[in-house]
Amino acid sequence: MVDRDREYVEFVAAASGSLRRTAFLVCGDWHRADDVVQDALYKLYRSWSKVDRGGNPLAYARRVVVNAALDSGRRSWRREVPTVDLPSDRVLPGDHADEHAERDEVLTALGALAPRQRACVVLRYYEDLSVEQTAQILGCSEGTVKSQVARGLATLRIAIDRARQTERAL
Missing domain, CATH: 1.10.10.10 (Winged helix-like DNA-binding domain superfamily/Winged helix DNA-binding domain)
Incomplete structure (x- = not known):
């Protein structure tokens, strides 16, 4: 494995959980968050040789994730309205x-x-x-x-x- 690829794999292993949580908090859906992170990591890999790994690659990755999450909310399929609302789980006082x-x-x-x-x-x-x-x-x-x-x-x-x-x- 090339050093560049090894650095990328190590970075993804260390940062993907944090990036996924950030994507979820920005877009509000775990499935969309997974898609956003996958798209962002693909874009990051394509530009990995240009990323200043001596600086802060997490900041760059976070920017890619947040922008992708914001962009995914603009897509027309996101405007679909579910026809059936699932009942919410209620928590009893003192639970x-x-x-x-x-x-x-x-x-x-x-x-x-x-x-x-x-x-x-x-x-x-x-x-x-x-x-x-x-x-x-x-x-x-x-x-x-x-x-x-x-x-x-x-x-x-x-x-x-x-x-x-x-x-x-x-």
Whole structure:
């Protein structure tokens, strides 16, 4: 195996889990996340010789994944509406799964965000990237990241409050 290929395989083994989680948080669907990561890793492999492996190849890979996740949401097949809604699992008060319910509540609320807001919030607070790093990955200004995050957090608060009010009413 060529050194370049070995480096790529080692990188994929180390980073694919993180990239998959990021893709899921940006697009909201594990199957789409898998497709996004596969497409991104293919693109990354094609340009692997150009990637500065002495720098931060994870940042480059993350940018490719986030852009692919945002692009996949624009495809016409993503606008299809399911005809049957599956019942949601409800967690009873005092259940040992309260922590999972809160996580699910946040994931559901993330779905209420516009794609760019969602990407900004995920990169800033889940991936713990700086405003500057997030702006570089998304190819926008730092001011745009700040405003998208502020709007995204406000939308998250409203979505979570509504979900909790609905749950109390039931």
